Structures are given as C-alpha cells and as structure tokens.
Amino acid sequence: MKTTQNNEKLRVAICGGSGYTGVELLRILSGHPRVRITAVTSEKSAGKKISVLFPHLQKYQNLSYEHLHKTALMEKADLFFLALPHGASQEAVNFFFNNDKRVIDLSADYRLSDPKVYQEWYGLPHKYLATLKKAVFGLPEIYRSSIKKARLIANPGCYPTGAILGLLPAIKGKLIDLSSLIIDSKSGTTGAGRKADLAVSFCEVNEGFKAYGIGTHRHTPEIEQELSSAAGRKIRVNFTPHLLPVDRGILTTIYASLSKKADTASVLSLYKKMYQDEPFVHVLDEGIFPNIKNVRGTNFCHIGIKVVPRTNTLIIVSAIDNLVKGASGQAVHNMNIMMGFEETTALESLALFP
C-alpha cells in the first residue's frame, strides 16, 4: 500500500529550499526510492507552491515552502539537509543535531575543524564548539567510514571537492613538492547562488570571464585543512577562482613540482589504483582530459593527468558539477552512506550531453 510504504521511507526536510542547491536536492531526491520529502523551507517564498516558483518541479504539486520553524520541523523529519547561508546555519545545525536528528549541512559552518580559522575567514565566532567536534567532513573518498557512523556531516565546498580529489593521490603518493601548489579553478555561475545581483546578471556574465577573490577566497582554508591532513603537515596553497559563463561545472587546473621521478603513465596508474573502488571518481586514460560538459548534472568527478618533463611539473585537471558532486549530489551520497542505502542510489544518471 502506497501510504504504508511512504511511512517506511526516511522523512527528509530541506531547510533553504529555494536556492540552487536546495532545488538541486529536490531534483535528485525525486528519484530516490527510500526518501520522502516532508518539508521544504524558504523565508522569502514561504506559502508558495514549489511547482509555481519552479515550473520544472511539477512533481512536487503538493508541497509548499514553509518558514523555518525549528520545533515544528522537528516533528516532520528525521534527516535535515541544511542549505542555509554561512553563519545562519550554525545555530540550526546545532539545534537539530542536539535533538537527535541527522544533519547534512551544505554551508561552510561546520567544515573547518579549527574555530579560529573559521573566525579568521568568515569573520564570525563559532558558537557551538561541542557540536563542531562531532561534525565529519563529508568527502566520502576520504571519510567514508566516519560518515557511516556520523550524525552530522559538513558537506564540502564545491571548489575544495574538485581540488582535494585532484591532489589527494599525488600527496598520499608523496609525488610532489608541497610548497609549490597552484590551484586555478573556473566555476559556472550557479556557484554564486540564486539571487538578484547585478554582478551575476546575464549581460554582465555572458561572453565574459574573470578571476575573483584572488588570494582571499574562503574555500582556501578548507582546501588547506584537508590537504594538510593528507600530507601530515601544514600546507598553504595558491587558490584562484574564476567565473565561467556557464550554468554548472568547475574545472580545476592544478600545478605541482614533482619531487620524484615520474611520468604520466606512472602517475595515472597511481591515481587509478587509489580511486578504483570509488563509484564517482573516473580517472581518464592518458591523453584524455576532463570537460565540465561531461559531468554536467552528475555526481562524477573526472580527473586527467599530465607530467610535463621539460618543467618537471605535474598538471592535474579535475572536473565536477558544482551543484551535484560539489554540493547536493555529494550531500545525497553522504546520506546514502550514513543511512546504509546503496551508495549510488539516485545518483546514477549520466551527464546531460550536450
């Protein structure tokens, strides 16, 4: 019976469901057989039907946005995806977590384990240090076993996901000089969020391309935290984001000096071995390089490798969809791991090409 079956599904709420990551959660979860969405919040759109605001979400005819009333929401769901602005998420995460709920936080509030680093880059103190300690950084390729046991996931940032996956094997394999890392990233415009803002209006972005946040982007400490942890020592990186006139996708081009002799084939072999059991990381064959178009709408990360002997440099290129592997898809992956669902559930569809 339909109703009974529904009741057996995991009850899920999305807090902050009218931004691009929230809407992407609705898209992905619409194909998840083990999940029932019971509430979606939006302060700006409370009271409006989802299918009116987003005509592509006709499937959610019976769901309307509501206000984020925490106590009321508690009754409605067992797992909370939080797609709230940085800062605003701190308290909501703490509340749901301390009320025994499972929480997957797509904001940056629980990603940085050192609250001093958080304060330095986000300009805010972290007020929930006990809860912060319980958070697991939700990159399954590193923390799968912790995610299984966690109740609070700090879902990684989009840029960090592409950068860390690209560098991890090289660092683990001790291939590179850690003092020379250059991470040059290019992101589609959904990365800026869904908002009325002249800077992301069509005519300002279209046919344009620029760097931004040079030397100051908040994803820098997140990348450094994870690379340092992998390396076993403190690493600083140069990270430069750029704005691409496309909807989705991050391509990251990484430069590192080789610290030992290696050629493209041997590095590729190391990468393929390290990621061989990962359902969402594809290391491409020699001579093939990633294109954001090939991962669009998917949870896949494509990685290409080139060793340039004349400069003794390892160049790594990774591609993800910032809204999927870089946000909502990875969040669902984390949920699947946490709940013991098949990991790839609702995440198997192939790229929309072209």
Add this chain to the structure above:
Amino acid sequence: MKTTQNNEKLRVAICGGSGYTGVELLRILSGHPRVRITAVTSEKSAGKKISVLFPHLQKYQNLSYEHLHKTALMEKADLFFLALPHGASQEAVNFFFNNDKRVIDLSADYRLSDPKVYQEWYGLPHKYLATLKKAVFGLPEIYRSSIKKARLIANPGCYPTGAILGLLPAIKGKLIDLSSLIIDSKSGTTGAGRKADLAVSFCEVNEGFKAYGIGTHRHTPEIEQELSSAAGRKIRVNFTPHLLPVDRGILTTIYASLSKKADTASVLSLYKKMYQDEPFVHVLDEGIFPNIKNVRGTNFCHIGIKVVPRTNTLIIVSAIDNLVKGASGQAVHNMNIMMGFEETTALESLALFP
C-alpha cells in the same frame, strides 16, 4: 543471477549511435531496468569504444561501435532504434521489420503516410510502400492505442511534436480558424545534428539568432498531415524555424484566430481536460508560460495559453526538449507502450535546472 536477469531483458540495438539522438538514447536507456543494449552502430566510429568517444558514457565501458551489418545485428536484438539519416533509414527499417523485429525509426522516412508528399519534400521515392502502411506515427498523445499494437513506429520530428501538441486541443475543440495558423518555432542547435559544419560552429551560432528554411522546412508536411487528420480536413500552415544559441529545447509560438468566443480560462480548461491523463504534457496555469529551460533533459511538454481579445487571437506556446520529447525520449516512450512496460520508465527524471 545477473546474467539470467540480463537475458530476460529486452535486447535493444541502436543503429546510428554516435549522433546526438543516438547518444541521448544511450543516456536515457542507461536507467531503464527492462532493457539491455546489445549493439550500437556507427559507420564513422566503428571499432571505437563508446566511452572513449563520449567520456560522459563511462557506464558503457564494454560497448564499442560496430558497423551496421544487418544480418549480424538481427541475431543480437529484438527491438531496433534507428537514428540514421533520412533516406538511409528506408531500407534498414524495411529489413528489420520484415524480419519480424520491432522497429522505432527516428528518421522521417516513415512519418508521411502519403508517399507522394514524401517524394515532394524529401526528393526521394519511397521504395517500401507495404512497410510504410504498417508504420504508426509515434505521438502517444494521439496514437497510444495503435502504438500498443504496432511493430513499426515512425517517431515524430522535433518541431512537429511541439506544434501538434500545442494545437491539438484547439483543433479538436473547434476553437480556431484553420486557415490562419502561424507556427513560429525556435530550436536549440542540437536539432542540427552532430557534425563538422561551419554553419553550426560555436562562433557562428553563439550570440546569434536567425530564421532558416522559411516556407520550405521538411517538417511542414508532417505538421500538416497530423493537424489535417485532427481537423478532418486539409490544413496548410506557415511554419518558420529559427536557430537558438542553446544546446537543447524548442519553443513554439502559435497564432490562430479564434472562431468562437473564448477567454484564456476557458481555453486552458479545455487543454487541461484533454491532457489530464497524459504523463508528459503539463498545461501551465494562467499567467505562466513555458521556458525551454524548464523541460531541459526531460520528456515533458509544457504548454501555456493566452487569448488576446483585442485581436481575437489565441496564442499557444509549447516547450519541449528536442532531443527527448522531440526524439529519443519519445522513442523510449513508444517502446514502453509497445512492450507493455510502465509508460514513464526511464523518463521520470526532472529538468536539469539551471
């Protein structure tokens, strides 16, 4: 056991699998639990692995393109999707059909029931008239019951799908003057196919917009055939296609003089009633109009309606994804109906927005 299960699946071949509609079939069918793809042909790419040519199709690691050897293919599959060029499809369809296979032809070769009209617009004689008579025009919203019993489906053209679905209720409801139909369509560039052609190179298409094939486009007789059939009398239409600088999507704006008194609400009510049981047609509420972005990657057709009293005109706007509802998705829909599968299987995913 996996193998046994596979053997119970419908064995499907795709002839012409390296163009955009062929690749789209691979994408859609990758999520179909009742189907196993046993062969994919491409003359140009025979011998190459699908996943090398299309890195987003990593899932098809074990499948390579082969030549279209009809007798060899016969052994491999029970249902054939033919995504061959117009003209080239005539004989292949005839061969597989006469060898008791099920055939879904995505070319135009079996769409026009009158071979004289075919010859006039395509410049070729039709050589398989007996087979032509067996073909069912694969628009489920009109021909569902025939499709159920058919073995040969002529899958509709992309423009005709959007135009016919937009006009059908108005014609059936005898709302409009049939002598005044204007069909102004705008299509994404995938509609031109996958080919090395200066006319569709990025820098020629991007930031551009133009009409083409004015008064001469080959989809004109297909639209006229179906509208005439619905009206019960011969109709001629003005059909003008335009090339949009986007990958996917067709928006069709249709103008017709009202032949009886009607307002937007009453016309909408007629449209909603007619399409109420159709899983892939959404008639939007008053004041909401289609955007190709809202159907991207899906098999949905969105329809919006406006009556303009000051000119006594009914304006209908429809939106589809030309590669899905306008080609490969509709082909899979036809297969589902023909095979008795759940109609929406593999076609339920929501639009990739943005």
Add this chain to the structure above:
Amino acid sequence: MKTTQNNEKLRVAICGGSGYTGVELLRILSGHPRVRITAVTSEKSAGKKISVLFPHLQKYQNLSYEHLHKTALMEKADLFFLALPHGASQEAVNFFFNNDKRVIDLSADYRLSDPKVYQEWYGLPHKYLATLKKAVFGLPEIYRSSIKKARLIANPGCYPTGAILGLLPAIKGKLIDLSSLIIDSKSGTTGAGRKADLAVSFCEVNEGFKAYGIGTHRHTPEIEQELSSAAGRKIRVNFTPHLLPVDRGILTTIYASLSKKADTASVLSLYKKMYQDEPFVHVLDEGIFPNIKNVRGTNFCHIGIKVVPRTNTLIIVSAIDNLVKGASGQAVHNMNIMMGFEETTALESLALFP
C-alpha cells in the same frame, strides 16, 4: 588649440548614464568628432568615476557621474540625451525643452502622440501635453525632414524600430492584408535593462528561451501608431516578444497575408527601392536572411523577405542591435540629422563578428 576646439563642439549631457543605453551612448559618442560630453548623471552612482564603474570606459577618466540637478545641468550642455525610466522622463524632458535645449528622449514618454493611449498602456497621465505635441518620433527613415527641424525627439523603442522598418514598404506598397499582422520578436537580454533582478540573472536566462508580455507589451501601441499612420487607417497587431540568451540583438519575424499577387523578387525590389538611400537599412538579396550577429554593435537594420505561395503569405525578417539602432545609435543618428552633421558620423563601424 585643443581647448578652443573643444569649446566649438556641441556640449552634450547624458541623463541616466549608468544603464545599458547610457553606457552605449558613451561608447558611440567617444568616436564623434563634433561632440563633447560635459555631464553624465546617475542617481545611484553619483560621485563615482565612470571608468571605475565601467573599466572598458578608460577613455572617460576625467568624467564622474553626478546627480540630475536640472538647473545646474542647463548651464553645462546644449543637447540632452535622456535615458531615464519611463514616467521619470516626462518632467525632465519638459524642463529642458522649455529652457530652449535640444532633447533626445530614449524613454517612451513622448512616443505616443495620443495621451489617452499613453495612459492606457503606461498607467500614468501625461502631464505635458503642449510639449508632447512638439515631439517628433525619431525614426529617420520616416521622419527625417521633421527631425531636421525638431528640438524634441522621442527616440523609438527597440521592438518598434525593427517591426516598423520591416513592415513599412509592404504597407506603403499596399501589398498586404492589414488585419492579419503577426509580429513575433526575439530580443537579447540587454533589452531588459541593467539591474539586479533574479529574472535576468545569468543562470535563469542562459540556455533558456521564453515568450513574455504576450498580448500586453507596451511597445504594441507604438507599433500600431506608426503602422496606422503609414496605412492611413487604424491597425491592430499581434506582437509577442521573447527573451533570447544573448546580450544584444532583436530578430523580428513578421507574417502578413498578401493582398495582391507578388513573389519574393518583386517584393524585394520594392523594399530595395524604398530603402535605397537609407544609410542604415540593408535589404538582403533573395535567399539571404538576417542574423542578429551580423548587426551587433552597429546601427544597421538588415531585412530579408520571403513570399510563401502555398499559404499566400509574406514573411519579413528584420534584425537590429537593440542598443544601437534600437536605442542609442538611433539617438545619435537623430542628433546628427538635427544638428546638420553628416548623418553617419560615429555610426559607421562594422559589426563585431564574431
């Protein structure tokens, strides 16, 4: 001596200089040898250097935005381009005009000669009827001789410019049935203005396409006014605008039933004859049709013609750059005519292709 020379130039002020039409005036006038820009206003950006807000305008290093203080501005300039919002322009135009200045108004406030029609479509009364009577509709191809003698130009809207130029010869030549006009227009996103608005944000517009303002767009009465005037009788039209995911350009596809026998060649001949002396209208040869890309950044209007005998329909396609021929370029053209400058001054550069 530079200063003396400067003093001999026409002193020009731009009111509303931080929107796309204002910025386009700055671009075009930067190459005008007879003009000196003495003031540019912007309420939002007053006090800021133009070259800081718009790094592509480095040439205007010494110019900053100021507030629209009318009395102060009076001293500074002899000719005023007004690129203010509709409604806001009414009073400013009246002020400068009544103080013996020349005014070219890019808003809609003085385009509709009948104040009742203005009130009906813009929801505001017109408060300056005496000034309104002095305004000349600034379409040089129709009103050149009046423009020469005018002091107040109502610069035409972007859609009306493309639609009127496309239809004028057919109406003048009495070729078409005036009761059947369909005007289907597609505009680049600059047409929506420069503003923080979710509806024109990159990710909402890119890869999308939609109709808007169906049956209600405010350019409808402007088109009807001019076509009625050309026809010598009241005409109503169906006008439907669409939003293209490009920066610039309007393509207008026009459908009209032929009221007398004609073929493409004869209609083309009529069009070429009518526009033979016009520096900015190019009627394309048979079989060639306009593309907005071919007029980008220019003041040209390209027109293509096709007679479709099987439906007895004349199809006219026109293309302009909405910011140039559809706004600021036409405004400069009007200035040139008014001031007795060579008509094409500062307007001769060719399209930026690609």
Add this chain to the structure above:
Amino acid sequence: MKTTQNNEKLRVAICGGSGYTGVELLRILSGHPRVRITAVTSEKSAGKKISVLFPHLQKYQNLSYEHLHKTALMEKADLFFLALPHGASQEAVNFFFNNDKRVIDLSADYRLSDPKVYQEWYGLPHKYLATLKKAVFGLPEIYRSSIKKARLIANPGCYPTGAILGLLPAIKGKLIDLSSLIIDSKSGTTGAGRKADLAVSFCEVNEGFKAYGIGTHRHTPEIEQELSSAAGRKIRVNFTPHLLPVDRGILTTIYASLSKKADTASVLSLYKKMYQDEPFVHVLDEGIFPNIKNVRGTNFCHIGIKVVPRTNTLIIVSAIDNLVKGASGQAVHNMNIMMGFEETTALESLALFP
C-alpha cells in the same frame, strides 16, 4: 576628388581573408583613413563577393575574394597582411618581402628567431633563413623602435601577447623567481579559427570548458623566447591553454614566486610606470581585475595585480581580445608604426559592452 585621394592611400592586400583574423582586419581597416584595401584572397571562396559570404561586411560590396596569385598581387598592393596557416606562410612572406613589399605576417612562421626551435615545435624546417633574420617580433610595447624601421613583422600569437605583457614589468623589475612561472590561459573559441570541425561545433563547446594542449602548445616557445630575452637568461614556463565558451577574449592568470619583498601597491606602481606611455595597455587600480568582456572588440590589454603575502606569490591577470590585440588589431598597430601613421588610428573604438 575621391579617386585621387584613394590613390594616395596605402594599398593593402589581405592574404587569407576569409578566416576570423582576415575578417577582423577588414572590420578594423574599414575605419582607417590612410588605407585602401585592394585585394583579399581566399582559396576556398575565390570568386565570391565578401558581402555575400559575410553579410556584416556590406561596406565591401565591390570587393571579391581572389586566388593568391603572388605575381598578380604584387602589382596591387604595397603592404601585405598574411593571415595564412602556419607553414603556408613561409614562402609567401619570403616572396613579397624579397620583392620589396612590406609584410605583416599573422602566422607563427617568422616569430621564432631560432629555426631549430621552429622545427621542433612546428615539425617543419624553416626554408628562408635570410628572411627570417629580417623579421621583427611585432609587440610594440617591446620592439617599437625596430618596428618603425622594419619591412617584415612577425605578428605575435594571441596567448604570447597576453602572457608577455603580463610578465614583462615583473621580469624587467627583477621581482620574481624565474623558475616558477605558471601561465594559465583561457581563450574564446575564435582562437581555434574558422572551420568546419566537430570539436568547435556549438553543442560541443557551449556550456563546456576544458584544458587542451597541456604542456605541448606551440605558443610555449614563443612566450619563452620573449621572456628569456627580457630576463637575459633562458626561461622555461608552464603554459596551459583552456577553451572558453565565448567568442572572443583571452584571460591569462600568471603565478610567480616573489624574489624580493613587495606588496600589491608597489608592484602596481612599477607596472603603471612601465606602461604609462603605452596607448593600449591599461594597468587597473588596486582591487580591480580584468574581464575579457571589458576589452572585447578592442586593442586594449588590461592588467590586474595581486600580491598574496601568505604564499609570497605575485598573481598577474591580463585580458585581451584574441582577435584584436592578439591578432589583427596588433597587426594594424604595427602597420601604423611602420608607416608613420598615428599609432592609434582605426584602433580607438571602445569595448562593445555588453
């Protein structure tokens, strides 16, 4: 009298005039008062009118493409722009140069002064070593005085122009560690030329982004030649080009370790001083960074600077239009210098924004 005046103008021929750089020369030179185009060649389009192939070039109604018959062309022009494929240019340059003509070669054939390096990267021997010795690398910001006296200009590549201008002051000022240069460039698709090629077809490029030619791009030795010359010692660089889904523009992000203490302000001051007399290089103020959109259609190079103290890195971002400053505009600049014309003639128009 018109004819006399024309005869006094410099007679210019464009060899290879149907590609994007050739067409761009036609666009730019259309506004040059001292030049008359007397011949344009294209093997593929010989006999066709320029205005038919390119409807935006209506101004060239009387000019048709012709074959590259060298002896016939000799009679027609005094200065030759050669926009031929690499390799094909070698002989044509040699011929015209040895017949006392002035030559500006937009190919790579005469850019590398060392013929061994040319052979290594282009796979061809250089057959005209005496002529090669006469070629001046046409970057006016470095070689202005030699260009004045030259008869043969090797017009720089697009990527090298942006990279060299970005790095020159830092190298000259001995600010950086020359062993650590990373040059990460992103180019619009016109950089790939005008051709029927699936790889640059709209649907493959649009909404995509990828790196290509990693470690192997032919512009690498050109960049190294000029940077080495500036540094006074051999430099090797990491240069990675990427393909942007835009028509025009190259943004280059450059990373170098600082070799002496410096902050953003001091580096900016050095850059501004070095380029203060350059008409086409704008060093942007602190906190402002280049966007390719701000130089579109212009001969300007915008440069932005950031020192990142935490990694002791100098990050330089430069933006050019690859078809103008990166090709045809720089070629016209070189012609102006060579001929003693005002340097900025025909190159003063501002960016088409948006």
